[in-house]
Amino acid sequence: MIRCGIVGHGFLGKRLAKHLTNYKMRGLALTVLASSRGYLHSPTGFDSDGLPADITAHPRFKASSPIEVIERGLVDLLVVLTPTNVYSGEPGLTYIREALKSGIDVVTADKGPLVVAFRELTSLAGSMGVFLCYEATVGGGIPVFSLARHSLRGDRILSIRGILNGTTNYILSRMHFEGLPLDLALQEAQMMGLAERDPSLDLEGIDSACKVVILANALLGADRRLEDVKVKGITQVTSDAILAAKELGMTIKLVGSIEGGRLSVAPRLVRLNHPLCVHGSLNAIQFKMEILGDLTLIGRGAGESTVSALLSDIEWILAQKEASREGR
Amino acid sequence: MRIRLTLGLPDRPGTLLKALEKIAMNGGNIISIVHNREQLTGGYVPVSLSVEFPSREHFERARAGIEESGIPVLGTESLERRIETVIIIGSLSVDRLEKVFEGRGEIISLAFGGGSRSPHMRVMFSVSSEDRETVLEALEELAEKNNCVLVREEA
Numbered sequence: 001m002i003r004c005g006i007v008g009h010g011f012l013g014k015r016l017a018k019h020l021t022n023y024k025m026r027g028l029a030l031t032v033l034a035s036s037r038g039y040l041h042s043p044t045g046f047d048s049d050g051l052p053a054d055i056t057a058h059p060r061f062k063a064s065s066p067i068e069v070i071e072r073g074l075v076d077l078l079v080v081l082t083p084t085n086v087y088s089g090e091p092g093l094t095y096i097r098e099a100l101k102s103g104i105d106v107v108t109a110d111k112g113p114l115v116v117a118f119r120e121l122t123s124l125a126g127s128m129g130v131f132l133c134y135e136a137t138v139g140g141g142i143p144v145f146s147l148a149r150h151s152l153r154g155d156r157i158l159s160i161r162g163i164l165n166g167t168t169n170y171i172l173s174r175m176h177f178e179g180l181p182l183d184l185a186l187q188e189a190q191m192m193g194l195a196e197r198d199p200s201l202d203l204e205g206i207d208s209a210c211k212v213v214i215l216a217n218a219l220l221g222a223d224r225r226l227e228d229v230k231v232k233g234i235t236q237v238t239s240d241a242i243l244a245a246k247e248l249g250m251t252i253k254l255v256g257s258i259e260g261g262r263l264s265v266a267p268r269l270v271r272l273n274h275p276l277c278v279h280g281s282l283n284a285i286q287f288k289m290e291i292l293g294d295l296t297l298i299g300r301g302a303g304e305s306t307v308s309a310l311l312s313d314i315e316w317i318l319a320q321k322e323a324s325r326e327g328r
Numbered sequence: 329m330r331i332r333l334t335l336g337l338p339d340r341p342g343t344l345l346k347a348l349e350k351i352a353m354n355g356g357n358i359i360s361i362v363h364n365r366e367q368l369t370g371g372y373v374p375v376s377l378s379v380e381f382p383s384r385e386h387f388e389r390a391r392a393g394i395e396e397s398g399i400p401v402l403g404t405e406s407l408e409r410r411i412e413t414v415i416i417i418g419s420l421s422v423d424r425l426e427k428v429f430e431g432r433g434e435i436i437s438l439a440f441g442g443g444s445r446s447p448h449m450r451v452m453f454s455v456s457s458e459d460r461e462t463v464l465e466a467l468e469e470l471a472e473k474n475n476c477v478l479v480r481e482e483a
């Protein structure tokens with residue numbers, strides 16, 4: 001039985017936990033739920049009806065650092081769903097680093113650690129012979145990395161660009177269709193739970209830039225950091241400017257791109273019939289391939305759909321373990 | 329790509345044919361030929377050719393071939409024009425904007441909007457394929473210097 005733990009019992013953590021209670025038949029038990037204040041351990045694995053909404057209120061809740069989960073060897077697979085800090089990578093970075101060092105496979109949706117220490121973490125995973133999977137970090141549930149690594153492996157990626165942030169895309173769409181000013185569209189997004197209380201990382205293009213960094217490092221063999229991306233956000237975009245674009249059959253979108261070694265995020269004019277021109281909180285990612293040509297993926301870049309990417313990573317790890325067991 | 333080539337043709341029969349051969353061998357399709365006989369200088373007649381080549385590589389091979397056969401290439405100029413649109417958000421003087429295009433492009437139309445509180449201008453211009461990136465970069469630099477945002481078109 002593979003013992004799986006979730007650190008970060010928030011929006012994604014709670015939703016993923018529900019799915020993982022059904023995995024016992026598949027040889028995976030959810031045995032640990034952790035938050036900043038401590039963890040709850042169930043050696044036989046949680047069942048769906050035994051999942052606590054608030055782990056800290058549970059009588060067996062252990063108030064201590066979640067690092068203990070790793071040190072005590074309570075799990076074989078750790079899913080890291082901690083809040084993102086794109087400058088320090090913490091707290092996710094320490095959890096991931098320690099887990100990998102201890103020979104624990106890791107799945108994460110937290111961009112921070114990968115933006116700060118991509119090469120360090122992937123080489124560490126490589127040298128320890130464990131998996132580090134991060135499908136959920138870019139494009140939410142859209143299968144970006146698995147598609148590129150599996151289905152596109154015979155071809156060569158020439159460039160990647162995309163609409164990588166649902167919050168700003170929602171705001172720009174409302175400005176385009178309703179002529180709303182940016183601040184009003186932002187308030188609306190916040191009310192709908194699409195934007196954080198502090199939306200500056202989204203509006204200033206930093207969140208998109210993080211995704212550009214992860215894409216470049218993971219799929220184009222680069223070793224880049226946030227400061228290598230030329231970033232311009234949407235704070236200065238006006239609904240009148242969008243109207244001026246609209247008159248020409250275009251709109252303004254926040255586009256992240258990796259082209260000829262150049263990483264950038266900037267508001268761009270996009271034709272309304274361009275495949276990247278998706279509206280609302282949708283994300284779109286376009287690969288330019290040497291043989292295939294253009295390939296565009298469109299989907300929900302955040303929210304519950306992200307669980308699909310987390311499960312895909314977990315399934316992949318399970319399949320690899322199964323294959324290596326059978327190989328022996 | 330369409331290119332204007334100016335050759336210095338030695339005033340001997342048969343030399344133009346040699347040049348045309350090199351162009352044809354590299355997929356070039358000749359659109360027009362202009363002889364400037366009255367401009368004969370030092371035994372050379374300048375000849376201006378407009379040619380459509382399948383690619384830059386084809387053009388470069390043709391040019392090398394022509395030069396190897398002893399015909400000097402006096403000048404080349406891309407006739408390819410592209411129409412580009414950008415929106416500059418913020419306020420920027422038109423004079424400064426026009427300077428960017430001096431000698432390497434032409435403003436086709438300028439539209440202002442947003443009033444004085446949140447001004448922008450939409451600039452449509454034509455530029456040769458070669459100068460496109462330079463012009464866009466110069467516009468970006470100008471926008472940044474003036475605390476404006478340049479929104480360029482995603483190809």
Ligand SMILES: NC(=O)c1ccc[n+]([C@@H]2O[C@H](COP(=O)([O-])OP(=O)(O)OC[C@H]3O[C@@H](n4cnc5c(N)ncnc54)[C@H](OP(=O)(O)O)[C@@H]3O)[C@@H](O)[C@H]2O)c1
Nearest residue numbers: 008009010011012035036081082083084091109110302303
């Ligand atoms: N939600 C999405 O749609 C989405 C999509 C893609 C990627 N992501 C990324 O996935 C991660 C999780 O997202 P989320 O929406 O689930 O966030 P969330 O609801 O804020 O959950 C994060 C959880 O982490 C816990 N936490 C905070 N500090 C911790 C620490 N030091 N150690 C352990 N746990 C800690 C928090 O609980 P306490 O503070 O009570 O400990 C909280 O429950 C983020 O990095 C996010 O950027 C989210």
